[in-house]
Amino acid sequence: MFEPVISATGLFTPKESISNDELVESFNRYVDQFNHDNAGAIEAGSTEPLQHSSVEFIEKASGIKSRFVLSKAPILDPEIMCPRLPERLNSEISVLAEIGVAAARDALARAGRKPEDVDAVLCACSNLQRAYPAIAVEIQDALGIQGFGFDMNVACSSATFGIQTAADFIRAGHARSVLVINPEICSGHLNWRDRDSHFIFGDVATAILVEDKSLAPAGHWEILGTRLKTQFSNNIRNNFGFLNRTAPETRDDRDKLFMQEGRKVFKEVVPMVAELILSQLGELNISPALLRRMWLHQANAGMNRLIAARVLGHEASADESPTVLDTYGNTSSAGSIIAFHLNSEDLNTGELGLICSFGAGYSAGTVMVRKSG
Numbered sequence: 244m245f246e247p248v249i250s251a252t253g254l255f256t257p258k259e260s261i262s263n264d265e266l267v268e269s270f271n272r273y274v275d276q277f278n279h280d281n282a283g284a285i286e287a288g289s290t291e292p293l294q295h296s297s298v299e300f301i302e303k304a305s306g307i308k309s310r311f312v313l314s315k316a317p318i319l320d321p322e323i324m325c326p327r328l329p330e331r332l333n334s335e336i337s338v339l340a341e342i343g344v345a346a347a348r349d350a351l352a353r354a355g356r357k358p359e360d361v362d363a364v365l366c367a368c369s370n371l372q373r374a375y376p377a378i379a380v381e382i383q384d385a386l387g388i389q390g391f392g393f394d395m396n397v398a399c400s401s402a403t404f405g406i407q408t409a410a411d412f413i414r415a416g417h418a419r420s421v422l423v424i425n426p427e428i429c430s431g432h433l434n435w436r437d438r439d440s441h442f443i444f445g446d447v448a449t450a451i452l453v454e455d456k457s458l459a460p461a462g463h464w465e466i467l468g469t470r471l472k473t474q475f476s477n478n479i480r481n482n483f484g485f486l487n488r489t490a491p492e493t494r495d496d497r498d499k500l501f502m503q504e505g506r507k508v509f510k511e512v513v514p515m516v517a518e519l520i521l522s523q524l525g526e527l528n529i530s531p532a533l534l535r536r537m538w539l540h541q542a543n544a545g546m547n548r549l550i551a552a553r554v555l556g557h558e559a560s561a562d563e564s565p566t567v568l569d570t571y572g573n574t575s576s577a578g579s580i581i582a583f584h585l586n587s588e589d590l591n592t593g594e595l596g597l598i599c600s601f602g603a604g605y606s607a608g609t610v611m612v613r614k615s616g
């Protein structure tokens with residue numbers, strides 16, 4: 244009988260970060276330039292003037308104070324406002340694989356595991372750098388892992404869907420040690436010129452080593468259960484793809500980057516996630532009072548406050564529902580794993596916690612864990 248557990252997690256954080264002050268200063272310079280360049284059309288009423296962004300709004304609406312990025316200077320340059328990562332030769336490792344490998348090595352080192360002990364690699368993230376070959380297979384090769392690998396994308400829920408997939412492989416005896424890797428270069432799919440969302444995302448990579456309990460190091464996390472849910476919605480969407488790669492220059496291509504109806508997302512996803520968590524707890528016969536900690540998806544501080552309150556029946560403390568939004572921003576699938584990675588060492592043997600993701604699709608996933616001795 245095989246029993247999947249989380250042996251360790253790993254984290255790669257880019258060196259550079261952008262504070263809200265830096266972000267808003269650059270955005271507002273872009274706005275001023277746009278309004279200056281289009282003064283005639285604005286005066287004539289044929290073009291709407293752009294409005295300034297504000298640090299106060301960003302912090303109040305999202306809880307985000309800063310975000311890490313792989314390519315800071317071009318993002319803050321009002322003439323560019325997107326990352327500029329030089330294209331690499333096919334003989335060089337891709338950027339997504341490189342940061343995934345860094346997170347994977349961290350997880351392997353923490354578990355005292357060698358790459359050759361791993362049987363499979365799942366690259367589970369929101370935005371793959373290319374269609375094929377799979378980034379997971381490139382990571383597998385870079386680490387020297389035998390076996391197999393594949394990519395999967397369930398947007399911000401990719402990590403929990405990846406954990407369930409890895410756990411199922413282990414239960415079925417198809418693998419004994421699986422790396423689930425979440426490299427997220429969110430800065431490449433964010434529209435840094437969009438006032439409503441320019442503050443949301445950051446770059447990072449996380450890794451989760453899911454293994455059979457018989458191999459796992461002391462202090463691993465038992466997986467008591469997982470639950471996944473999807474429900475179609477257009478409210479978070481990115482239409483970029485190979486069918487529209489050659490769009491005429493005149494075509495409006497704003498929909499080829501991240502777009503959302505933020506208010507609708509907030510209103511519709513909060514109840515969906517709270518119900519999913521409560522149904523998972525009910526299924527496992529665990530009272531919410533026994534939950535020591537929830538590592539929720541890091542999209543918005545207000546959403547997390549509401550979800551945690553619905554589950555616990557009271558306002559969650561920072562200890563019950565820690566946030567990394569202030570320093571990392573929204574890092575898509577990696578968010579709940581960063582929260583877990585940075586805020587789990589203090590739990591005692593036998594204590595219960597819940598990793599939970601949610602996002603585009605809509606998609607949501609929960610992983611109930613118990614600290615082992």
Ligand code: COA
Pocket residue numbers: 295296297300301304305399438439440479503504505506508509542543546573575602603
């Ligand atoms: N700076 C200053 N003001 C801004 C602004 C900015 N950058 N962006 C928007 N505003 C203004 C709006 O123009 C609006 O002004 P008005 O009331 O005069 O019309 C006001 O702030 C409120 O805008 P709104 O978009 O309704 O804000 P909100 O409170 O809903 O917060 C989000 C926006 C995106 C932070 C919030 O809806 C959210 O987090 N939703 C869930 C997002 C999410 O989790 N997505 C998943 C991504 S994976």
